[in-house]
Every structure is written in C-alpha cells, then in structure tokens.
Amino acid sequence: xxxxxxxxxxxxxxxQEVNITCSHNNIATNDYIxxxxxxxxxxxRFIIQGYKTKVTNEVASLFIPADRKxxxxxxxxxxxxxxxxxxxxxxxxxxxxNLFFGTGTRLTVIP
Amino acid sequence: xxxxxxxSRYLVKRxxxxxxLECVQDMDHENMFWYRQxxxxxxxxxxxxxxxxxxEKGDIPEGYSVSREKKERFSLILESASTNQTSMYLCxxxxxxxxxxxxxxxFFGEGSRLTVL
Numbered sequence: 001x002x003x004x005x006x007x008x009x010x011x012x013x014x015x016q017e018v019n020i021t022c023s024h025n026n027i028a029t030n031d032y033i034x035x036x037x038x039x040x041x042x043x044x045r046f047i048i049q050g051y052k053t054k055v056t057n058e059v060a061s062l063f064i065p066a067d068r069k070x071x072x073x074x075x076x077x078x079x080x081x082x083x084x085x086x087x088x089x090x091x092x093x094x095x096x097x098n099l100f101f102g103t104g105t106r107l108t109v110i111p
Numbered sequence: 112x113x114x115x116x117x118x119s120r121y122l123v124k125r126x127x128x129x130x131x132l133e134c135v136q137d138m139d140h141e142n143m144f145w146y147r148q149x150x151x152x153x154x155x156x157x158x159x160x161x162x163x164x165x166x167e168k169g170d171i172p173e174g175y176s177v178s179r180e181k182k183e184r185f186s187l188i189l190e191s192a193s194t195n196q197t198s199m200y201l202c203x204x205x206x207x208x209x210x211x212x213x214x215x216x217x218f219f220g221e222g223s224r225l226t227v228l
Contacts, residue, residue, distance in 0.1 A: 034216065043115075043201050043219025044154070087153075099217070101146070101154035 004088045009106040018075045020105050022088030025069050030092040033064060033071045038085045038104070047086075048073070075107075083109045114138070115220040117202050123226045130189040132223050134202030141206055143185035144169075144217070145177060148199040157200075160185055161207075192227045199224050 005023040012018045024033070032051050036044035048055060050062040050071070061074040075082055087104040118133035136143065144159040146169075156169030158177040166177050174196060178186045185204075189196055203217040 036217075041222065041224075043203070043222055044217070045219065046216050049216070103151065103153040 003100045004090060004102055006086075006088055006102065006105045008103065009108070011108045011110055012078055013110050014079055015077050018078050018082075018107060020073045020075075020086055020088075020107070021070060022073070023070050024088070024090045027068050027090050028092065031090040032092065033062065033068075034089045034091070034099075035060070035062065035073050036087040036089065036101075038087065044085075044087060044101075078107075078109045080109050080111065083107060115202055115204055115218050117200075117220040117223045119223050120221060121224050121226075123228065124192050125228050126193055128192050128227075130192050130225065130227075132187040132189075132200055132202075132225070134185045134187070134220060135183050136185075136202075136204040136218070137183065138204065138206070138218070139182065140204035140218070141182070142204060143179065144203040144205075145175075145185065145187045146201045146203065147171070148201055148222075154201065157187065189225075192225075194227050197225060197227045 032049055034049040035047045037047050038044040048057055048060050048062045050064050052064050052068060055062045063072045073086060085104040085106050087101050089099045089101060091099040115136045124130050142161055145157040146154040147157055148154045155171050157171055157175050158166055158169050160166045160179045163179055163182050176188045200223045202220045205217050
C-alpha cells in the first residue's frame with residue numbers, strides 16, 4: 001500500500017501560484033499519481049493524474065521527477081474558491097481499494 | 112456525467128439503532144466503496160466491492176456490514192449504531208476498465224453526515 005505524506009496546511013494570497021508537494025517513497029512501477037480536491041460538505045473530486053514528468057490541464061499542473069518518489073501539484077493564480085483540502089494518492093489500474101487518502105493538505109486562500 | 116447518489120445527506124440516530132446508508136451510481140461501474148471521514152484522520156476505507164454480491168473489508172470494517180445485490184447499488188449497514196460511528200460517510204465508484212476512465216479514478220457522492228446520540 002503506497003502511502004503518501006503531505007503538509008497538513010498551507011496559506012496563500014489570491015493571485016499567487018501554489019505548489020503542494022507530496023512524498024511517496026514506496027511508489028510501485030504500475031502506480032499512477034492522482035490528486036483530488038475536496039470542498040466542505042462535498043465528496044472529493046478528481047483534479048489531475050500523471051505517471052511521470054509533467055501533466056497540465058485547465059485546472060492545474062503536476063510535476064513528477066524521474067525517481068517518482070514525490071510529486072508537486074501546482075495551482076496557478078489561486079482564487080478564494082480554491083480553498084479546499086487537496087489529497088495526493090498513488091495507485092494502479094487494477095482497482096481503487098489500494099488508494100490511501102490520508103489527511104490531505106488544507107489550502108486556505110486569503111484575500 | 113457520472114453521478115453517485117447517497118440517499119441521505121444528514122441522519123440522526125440513537126445508540127443501538129440499525130442504520131442503512133444507500134448509494135447508487137449510474138455509470139455501470141464495477142467497483143464501489145464506502146469511506147468514513149473524520150477530522151484529523153482523513154478518509155478511511157470501510158468496505159469495497161468489485162462485483163455484485165462480492166465484498167471485501169477495508170481498513171476499518173468493524174461495526175459495519177455491506178450489501179451489493181445490484182451492480183448500481185451499494186449499501187452500508189450499521190447493525191447497532193454507536194456514538195463513535197458519528198461521522199461523514201462517503202460512497203464512491205470506479206471502473207477498472209482502461210481507456211475511458213483514468214487509472215483508479217474515484218467518483219464520490221455528496222456524503223452522508225451521521226450523528227449517533
């Protein structure tokens with residue numbers, strides 16, 4: 001079971017770029033890295049997924065170094081609506097029962 | 112869009128009552144999951160199911176049981192509710208198929224907040 005380690009919380013001002021780093025030292029060859037976002041009183045929702053190097057979508061970028069033992073979620077120019085808990089998970093295609101959520105990183109965006 | 116619907120957003124029950132939490136997904140997903148979420152503990156997996164009538168224990172199955180009689184429906188049962196089961200319960204579904212869905216991507220419901228008095 002590939003567990004992850006993230007900072008418990010982060011604060012950022014509106015308009016800044018936010019980088020949240022996740023450590024996953026025992027990631028397996030078949031594992032993908034996936035980030036979820038959770039707003040209060042809602043279930044988590046998918047943000048971005050990658051295997052290696054860099055992935056970018058309309059919401060975020062994901063940077064993964066060659067050894068894949070860590071990853072960084074980058075949120076460009078955050079707004080107040082980005083205040084949420086962000087979870088980093090690793091897992092493979094076989095199923096999602098081996099996904100370990102942990103406590104995530106609580107991002108607070110300040111006006 | 113994938114939709115995972117949980118039957119109740121808020122429930123209040125008394126200690127010893129039997130509690131049913133229902134979850135329905137509309138995307139023909141094979142996999143379904145029940146998590147509980149508590150402050151400071153994150154999401155913890157209670158039970159999961161890969162197919163109809165199949166179930167597997169997660170990390171914290173004690174005090175819970177599940178039922179999956181139809182592919183789209185996964186029920187969580189608290190046989191005798193206790194105060195330490197006061198929590199937010201989240202249902203999720205996923206498909207192991209490659210191509211259309213991302214590896215292990217979970218689709219969550221809105222959650223059911225249970226209070227046991």
